[in-house]
Amino acid sequence: MNRHLIAVLAAATVCAPGAARADEGMWTFDNFPSAAVKAKYGVTIDDAWLDAVRGAAVRLSSGCSASVVTRDGLVLTNHHCVRDCAQNLSTADMDYVKNGFAAATREDEKLCPGMQAEILGAISDVTARVSGAARGKTGQDFVKARDGEIAAIEKEGCAGREADYRCQVITLYQGGQYKLYTYRKFSDVRLVFAPELQTAFFGGDPDNFNFPRYDLDFSFVRLYENGKPVSAPAHLTWSRTAPEAGDPVFVAGNPGATQRLLTAEQLDSLRNFVLPERLLQYSELRGRLIRFGEESTEHARIADDTLFGIENSFKAYHGQEQTLADPAFIDAKRKADGELRAKVMADSTLAAQIGDPWSDIAKAQGDYKALFTPYSFLEARAGVGSSLFGYARALARAAEEKAKPNSERLPEYTDSRLLLLEKRVLDAEPVYPELEQAVLEFWLSKLRENLTADAAGTKTFLGKESPEALAARLAASKLGDAALRKQLWDGGMAAVRASDDPMIRFVLATDAASRAVRKEYETRVSGPTDRAAEQIAKARFAVFGTSTYPDATFSLRLSYGRIEGWDENDTPVPPFTYFGGLWERATGQFPFDLAPKWAAAQGKLDDKTVFDMTSDIDIIGGNSGSPLIDAKGEVVGAVFDGNIHSLGGAFAFDDSVNRGVAVSTAAITEALDKVYGQHALVSELTAK
């Protein structure tokens, strides 16, 4: 393995730098560089290949990716993509996260609350319409005109077929393009199989974003319609065989967000206050929840998924912060910005068309800094994940917004988005008052700390109450009851106003302050920034052409690369781990302890089975669960992570060290067969 890696690296030195070497790019399906792939890997990616993959690629509303892998609608994703679902289905007596979940029959497959699966059908360009509607407008007017037009396009696009389709306008190239993506949607997604947490997430947070890795981070859900498994959908063929080092591979999934097209001044803001402050918030909440979880088995169970999410985000943002802390990084960006700007200025026609959006963005950063704290605490991150706050805000705002014309609403309450919101609000799932109280107390105390005790916002949200007393009062809300939520959703503003639920009262009393800071933010920060970003995108297209890929926006993309390790401080890291390595890494203590079934299986498994593997594909958070596909279009793994160097991928792709990590279908198949005795699933997966 090492020998091969060295050979690859040696070969790289004779290649031209840049495009010939770098397998960079999260490409849209309508702009995939098939010629480059053909030239480099000899693989033909034609429309039939692309259509087959697109038709099986799934976006999960939980923020993950997935793929249909059988004719009965079985969907492969990561365990950590259903960890929330498994927890929601658990009780104090039956913990499906800890013990795993296996439906004995199809009747035992269980609905994942709030989860929707979406498969992309058509793509159409609506740039002219969206940009046209906002042309000449500034500040919040720009935001409103753009969002209003998007709302109209989305509504028209799926008119009359909203029950089965979702229309979404996707912003690409930071506003350089707007495309209407039409998805077939599945609102009934059921959990089929999930391994034990300690198997799926062996090594836990310490090993997260690291490699070598020994995680069986997969699970299966199934798409249902009309109460039955979806019939004969497009699906990928399941491969029992792992790829070899150097093999070309592809990833079809939904990378969440990258910031590669941001200007240097925007990166300065991320580095100077956005990331530092966000990390501090995560750290303290993490500390509170770690201790919360240590108080009892039940506290550990109910805090599990929230804590995992925080630790995962913390590590990702920490890596981003460290990338930007290298002064050379932003300096290089500044230089590139300057070069593009100089090219625009040198062409008087282009200069007249583009203006000076770089200065506009630079100017907005002072306002961003001034508004960052109130906007975060009162609006964008209000509630910091409290379910009760989330329900109350959704109920109150939906009631208020629905009374307005579609194009004048807050975008998250337009007709095209209300159906998924309604599902999320109304699906029954457990709410844990003790956890709610802990999270709310954290939010309110940090709100006071960061805005200061004397700020108007603090007085609006806290009055004379302490964060501790207020959190306790709000956690007594009854909005955990799905029937009550339905009553308030259906009853609209009259029902909401009549409610004496403490959280509803709290949101009604504070929402004007939240909306006011949002308006300020859109007027002074996001409006000017988005408008300028559109201009910069136009400049890029004019100067560099359109053979580029857009920043990630949790929409379907295709990345390519090959199975490959990397060099860590001159030491080669091979691209594969094997079952045999798991036994060596196990210590018997959390999080390096084996699940009982695995401890029992040692000796029964082939130690040489490929477990996890790395490739130089360009992915980021949101790609979790994406199928890793070989040249034939067969699924050979499920992407679940990147290595530590992938964290800088938010801002730039470094082909020499940035690696994606996948669990192999070979390992999944063998584990289903020999550890879990899931012979029916194995048959379903490998049926011809």
Place this chain on the structure above:
Amino acid sequence: MNRHLIAVLAAATVCAPGAARADEGMWTFDNFPSAAVKAKYGVTIDDAWLDAVRGAAVRLSSGCSASVVTRDGLVLTNHHCVRDCAQNLSTADMDYVKNGFAAATREDEKLCPGMQAEILGAISDVTARVSGAARGKTGQDFVKARDGEIAAIEKEGCAGREADYRCQVITLYQGGQYKLYTYRKFSDVRLVFAPELQTAFFGGDPDNFNFPRYDLDFSFVRLYENGKPVSAPAHLTWSRTAPEAGDPVFVAGNPGATQRLLTAEQLDSLRNFVLPERLLQYSELRGRLIRFGEESTEHARIADDTLFGIENSFKAYHGQEQTLADPAFIDAKRKADGELRAKVMADSTLAAQIGDPWSDIAKAQGDYKALFTPYSFLEARAGVGSSLFGYARALARAAEEKAKPNSERLPEYTDSRLLLLEKRVLDAEPVYPELEQAVLEFWLSKLRENLTADAAGTKTFLGKESPEALAARLAASKLGDAALRKQLWDGGMAAVRASDDPMIRFVLATDAASRAVRKEYETRVSGPTDRAAEQIAKARFAVFGTSTYPDATFSLRLSYGRIEGWDENDTPVPPFTYFGGLWERATGQFPFDLAPKWAAAQGKLDDKTVFDMTSDIDIIGGNSGSPLIDAKGEVVGAVFDGNIHSLGGAFAFDDSVNRGVAVSTAAITEALDKVYGQHALVSELTAK
């Protein structure tokens, strides 16, 4: 008040910028700018004035400042300087932090464990000796030669009188001067009076570093020798009257640390990784301890002082981080560095003498970054405050170091320092196993996270144990027993090696790794940096002369200024608060709730009594408890805080907004009289 402030500000505009305006500087007593003070304020600060103040100024080994204020050795300091002592004297049944402490008679005054008071006598220059010993040496050799010579000077300086005196070589100007400070020491310091926490720290963390403020942050301790109050020591006269706005004031105290003489590259390191990483650690530990404290009244009690220390440090470092996050700040420093360097290079004699220390420091920053994490976790911040770990390390290292010649020991174990260390190790004070376990678990889990699970350091410290399991095992150590510690201290290495205490075994197993990373750090980072800093200091003296003040090093300094508010976003903040404001700010909910005695006293107190006040004196952490002195040399307050703008004072003093905050002796006297009925104390303070 506002009118006066505006007048002051208007006057400022007609003054020349710089020295004439800025009351900047933490001056040593042997280099105080009396002429400047005379010119600006018309106050004569002669040797007699200086000697009288120096003779009453106290340094507390708890990291605070104080002053003797009566002929019976009563010492004024802050409440937060004895919060640890009050907690150590408390039990689950009697909480002196919450309820306050008042000794009914002198016999009831209680020893503060580990606390030593020190009063500066003589100052002598030993620069030639220290610098000479290290001349021509580099890396760790430089560190060892310097530290060895310091150890010898300190030992010689107090030879034969170690029981009553402490000799300490103080590093000034980042190594530009070394001075031997000889202190009269008092090892028997007893708590006399402390108000309730909610009175001393009204407004709690939200109001910390803020103003207007309503904190009675004072306490009294008393110096004892031979079991009796020290007889007729030098002391300051107690003033019952508050100063007026614009009055000149002075602060004699021990500012802990500033970094005003650091190079831009050193500030880059602070901004890029030191402060961000430290803040993240504080945040998570804070979160864990907040939740720990919420678990029970007793948990809240035992975690109180630790949590306060973390929150206080967090806010201070956060302010520092925000100061350095402004790119203009370090850029200005870089420019100033460049100018000094250019002046040196322009003078060939000077250039030959100084060399290029700026490049040496810049070069060391890469090593600093590489070593920062292991050095922090394994050595400098190992144990993150665990008493058990601290005891074990002190016992093991003292035993090992005492066997070496004085000049070859780690500096904290040289003869001149062992006496205070011994007192700290042997004084009985409570150790709380549950709190220890929480802190140790935090340390060990962050050690693994930051070094990574596979690092050699992690394996040395954790072996195959989880942080949780190891912390639980170590927290069972019996080193909380002072008698056991005495046995191990007296028994030396043989006793330590024979111990089966888990924490002793742990330190013995890991100390070689800790020492190795320290050696690496001294060789590659602190050695080259300190050596270069000496050269830069010489360059400064050569170019700017010696009429400057050195960075703070927790040694006695005198600052001057006047009672003055500031302008906050164009709104004047007056320099005084009054008792009347307290009733208005109280909400009834923590931390804005009144202690019962205070709620009862409303109406009995003069609402116009000056409570807290600001002045433009140059202070920083370590100055807590310092006397605020008027022109006559009388004590008019106790400095307990700075405003939020003072946090940037670590790097530069901004006279326009940086303010120190003090509680007035007027408020203290009236509270002692009318709230606490402490008539004997009032008589003692006001006796002629």
